[in-house]
Amino acid sequence: MMSKTLLIEAVSVQNWTYILVGVTFAIYIGIAIWSRASSTKEFYVAGGGVSPWANGMATAADWMSAASFIGMAGIISFAGYDGAVYLMGWTGGYVLLALLLAPYLRKFGKFTVPDFIGDRYYSDTARIVAVICALLVSFTYVAGQMRGVGIVFSRFLEVDINTGVIIGMLIVLFYAVLGGMKGITYTQVAQYCVLIFAFMVPAIFISIQMTGNPVPQLGFGGELADGSGTYLLDKLDGLSTELGFAEYTEGSKSLIDVFAITLALMVGTAGLPHVIVRFFTVKRVKDARKSAGIALLLIAVLYTTAPAVAVFARTNMIETVSNQPYSDVPQWFKKWETTGLITFTDKNNDGLIQYVADEAQNELVVDRDIMVLANPEIANLPNWVIALVAAGGLAAALSTAAGLLLVISSSVSHDVIKKVYNPNISEKGELIAARISAVGAVCVAGYFGINPPDFVAAVVALAFGLAAASFFPAIVLGIFYKRMNKEGAVAGMVVGIGIMLYYIVKYKFGWLDDTLPDKNEWWFGISPEGFGAVAMVINFVVSITVMKFTKAPPEEVQEIVENIRIPNGAGEASNH
Amino acid sequence: MTPKEKAKAYWKENIRYVLILLAIWFLVSYGAGILFKDTLNSIRVGGFKLGFWFAQQGSIYVFVILIFVYVRLMNKLDKKYGYDE
Numbered sequence: 001m002m003s004k005t006l007l008i009e010a011v012s013v014q015n016w017t018y019i020l021v022g023v024t025f026a027i028y029i030g031i032a033i034w035s036r037a038s039s040t041k042e043f044y045v046a047g048g049g050v051s052p053w054a055n056g057m058a059t060a061a062d063w064m065s066a067a068s069f070i071g072m073a074g075i076i077s078f079a080g081y082d083g084a085v086y087l088m089g090w091t092g093g094y095v096l097l098a099l100l101l102a103p104y105l106r107k108f109g110k111f112t113v114p115d116f117i118g119d120r121y122y123s124d125t126a127r128i129v130a131v132i133c134a135l136l137v138s139f140t141y142v143a144g145q146m147r148g149v150g151i152v153f154s155r156f157l158e159v160d161i162n163t164g165v166i167i168g169m170l171i172v173l174f175y176a177v178l179g180g181m182k183g184i185t186y187t188q189v190a191q192y193c194v195l196i197f198a199f200m201v202p203a204i205f206i207s208i209q210m211t212g213n214p215v216p217q218l219g220f221g222g223e224l225a226d227g228s229g230t231y232l233l234d235k236l237d238g239l240s241t242e243l244g245f246a247e248y249t250e251g252s253k254s255l256i257d258v259f260a261i262t263l264a265l266m267v268g269t270a271g272l273p274h275v276i277v278r279f280f281t282v283k284r285v286k287d288a289r290k291s292a293g294i295a296l297l298l299i300a301v302l303y304t305t306a307p308a309v310a311v312f313a314r315t316n317m318i319e320t321v322s323n324q325p326y327s328d329v330p331q332w333f334k335k336w337e338t339t340g341l342i343t344f345t346d347k348n349n350d351g352l353i354q355y356v357a358d359e360a361q362n363e364l365v366v367d368r369d370i371m372v373l374a375n376p377e378i379a380n381l382p383n384w385v386i387a388l389v390a391a392g393g394l395a396a397a398l399s400t401a402a403g404l405l406l407v408i409s410s411s412v413s414h415d416v417i418k419k420v421y422n423p424n425i426s427e428k429g430e431l432i433a434a435r436i437s438a439v440g441a442v443c444v445a446g447y448f449g450i451n452p453p454d455f456v457a458a459v460v461a462l463a464f465g466l467a468a469a470s471f472f473p474a475i476v477l478g479i480f481y482k483r484m485n486k487e488g489a490v491a492g493m494v495v496g497i498g499i500m501l502y503y504i505v506k507y508k509f510g511w512l513d514d515t516l517p518d519k520n521e522w523w524f525g526i527s528p529e530g531f532g533a534v535a536m537v538i539n540f541v542v543s544i545t546v547m548k549f550t551k552a553p554p555e556e557v558q559e560i561v562e563n564i565r566i567p568n569g570a571g572e573a574s575n576h
Numbered sequence: 577m578t579p580k581e582k583a584k585a586y587w588k589e590n591i592r593y594v595l596i597l598l599a600i601w602f603l604v605s606y607g608a609g610i611l612f613k614d615t616l617n618s619i620r621v622g623g624f625k626l627g628f629w630f631a632q633q634g635s636i637y638v639f640v641i642l643i644f645v646y647v648r649l650m651n652k653l654d655k656k657y658g659y660d661e
Contacts, residue, residue: 076632081613084631088605091636095601098643099594103650217633221624231623249617249628259610284661286651293643300636307632565587567650568659 016387017156024194024391025171028398031190032175032183040430043180044111044410050185050281056294058188059278061195061399063090063269063299065141066148068306069195069396073375074368077310080240081251085258085529089265091296091303096270096472098292102279104479106288107564111280112407113273113471114415120478121486122557124420129493131415133470134273136497138404138411139444141274141463145401146449149394155339155373156390165449168398173442176402176409177435184402185281191395196301198392202376202385203305206312209379216308236315243322244357248314260530267536268464271472274403277410285567313371316378321364322355329353332377341367405445409437462504465532469496473539482561484543487550492543500535504528586657593649597642605635 011019037043050058068090076083108116113134118127146165153164175183207219211232224230236248246252253261269275278295279288320330326344336342343365344353355364373393376386413434418425425433470493477484477492508528510516519527526534552558577585608616613627621629654660 081628081631084609084628087632088609088635091639092601092605095598095639095642099597099646221622221629223623233623233625233628249625255610259606262605262610286647286654286660289643289647289650293640293647296643297640300640304633304636562583565590566583566659567654568661 011383013383013386014157016384017390020384020387020391021157021394024190024395027190028171028175028187031186032179035179035182035186037178037180037182037431040111040414040427040434042182043431043434044280044406044414045277046180046182046185046281048281049283052282052287052291053294054185054189055278055282055287055291056298057192058185058281059275059291059295060298061188061192061395062278062403063275063295063400064192064195064302064396065400066145066152066393066397068302069199070148070152070369070372070393072303073306073309073313074371076307077314077371078368079251080246080248082253082258083307083310084251085253085261085265087303087307089262090269091299092262093266093269094292094296094299096266097275097279098289098296100476100479101270101276102288102292103285103567104564105276105475106279106282107285107567107570108560109280109570111277111414112410113276113475114411115419116478117471117474117489118415118419120557120560121474121489122554123486123490126474126486126490126493127415127419129490130471130474131411133466133493133497134407134411134415137272137463137466137470138274138407139448140466141272142401142404142408142441142445143448143452145397145404146445147452148397149401150449151369152390152393152397156387162450165446168394168401168449169442169446172398172402172405173439176405176442177438180434180438181277181281181406184399184406187402188399191399192298194395195392195399196298198388198395199302200305201388202379202381203309203312205381205385206316206375206379207308210312210315216305216312220308220311232311232315236311236318239315239318239322243318243355248311254525256525257527257530260524260526260533262530264468264530264532264536265464267472268466268468268532271467271470271475272463273467273471274400274407276471277407278403283570285570309372309375313375313378316375317366317371318355320378321353323352325351326353327351330378332374335377336370336374341370401445405438405441408441409434412437412440462508465500465504465528465535466497468532469493469500469535469539473536473543477540477543479561479564481544482558483547483552485547485550485553488543488545488547491546492539495542496535496539499538500532503531503535507531582657586653586659589653590650593646593653597646601639601642604630604638609635 041047072086075086105116110116114127114130117130118124146168149168150161150164153159153167154161175187203216204214207216208214210225211219211222212225213219213222220232222232224232224235233249240248282288282291326346333342345363347363353364354361356362373389376389413430417433418430474489474493506512507517507522609631613631616627617625619626
């Protein structure tokens, strides 16, 4: 008779993936049915009574996308120290959010970010500019998520990427359209649990294997478990320099660029509409502050583990393949070779794998995404752990996609239809409009997922840069500078976005010249990824200058500002 | 104090907290993790060079602590001014 462990071993990776993905999807659908939205308030802000912990978990899942889950550790493992721009950039923004934005926007008590911009700057022009920014940011971001869903499906379940995108669309469609923000919030709570478990289990296994320490955050600063007494990071620094790469702990980006990218990502994070709206769903101002803290705490669990995973994976990979005969490579190497994510060309025909920094001699190209996806296989972990990573990747991509789709649909149904086009629309009519826009948004996102525009790689730079260049200054000035008026805010947003788009188009896509301009031509040596920091400063300067030459906002607007600075009496988010 | 004066005094204290906390936010990330990284790297804690540790670990821990400190300070401040609920 087969023992139980043998039985578990016998279930293939693919079957485990079907089981785990099936179970998690069933949970999401169950939650969606249980939490249907019956009013616009439930659809836009989950009824406004979400507890700080539930909101913190939902925010964390909303925030951590396919890029955080699959991409980040891989990027860090190839970038070394430079990877810190993502680690600090995508966490430090929450400090800004908690201290400068969330409590006041909650007190303001409306449904969307364009709501705040439109009311605070008493202008439909400002509202429309804000809607355009929100749509631009959210669509660029969501295209990448749907693609992520497709990729995870295709790699683990061996279906076509497009089929994967369509399955993902149907799931999101179901709970976003049915439940609105309410459905999204509670599925995101479940998705956080799935994704964090899926990320931590392999990390802990590998940390024990390599350093004997079950805490990855400590393990990667510890000694190797092989008894040599060498620190893991020293070993990796040694391996890297031996192969001609920069020392892992040093990095190779310039100081000013590291500074600018970190700042652009932090400010961009604080300005992303799908993150900001999460704070409209809690009951009181103090809950908004607290749930920002909880969200960051839960995000930090993954973000402090990712750099450890990066170091484990990089060391493991170099040791397994470098200078080894190609005929002896392990099974996972062959498997990922068939997907084209690992390619080996034996340039000098010696049958050995030369993995070196010098491109003329390097024979191995490894896609960065593999570092998380293949990590459990590289470390020989059990099949169910490998399948768990697939379920986690899907949870991360779906939760973020749903949050973004809600921003898109509420921008259309609330900010455009209700506030500008037809203010007399009934509650019921608006709810129907919201659902129809959600369906439309899912279809557009799915289209981009199936036919990804060739600029998907630039999505991060673009979405964060635009958020940094538009919303962050307009909202901060709206709260902290009573005299800021509509002329200043609109001018600042338009110039900020304009210059950001120009810079990306010129220096990232190379559409304005025959070839992509060289790095030497970057302004102040700042890359397109970091330019959001410059565009934000320009927005602030333009806003304040224009404001000085135009008249102060009306008395009642100044009263709104005084009112949002006082935390009590937030009441419920309202439609009027 | 009139309600207006009260609101003004509350706001002033709030701004002071925010400025102090943001100064720390800046020092750990842009300071220790970026600008002074090379100097701090000469100090080692276990296998970590200190500048590298701040950039990839330490600053994130400090960010979390900063928000919870702010939550505590503001809850106290709300009570002091009778704005709590």
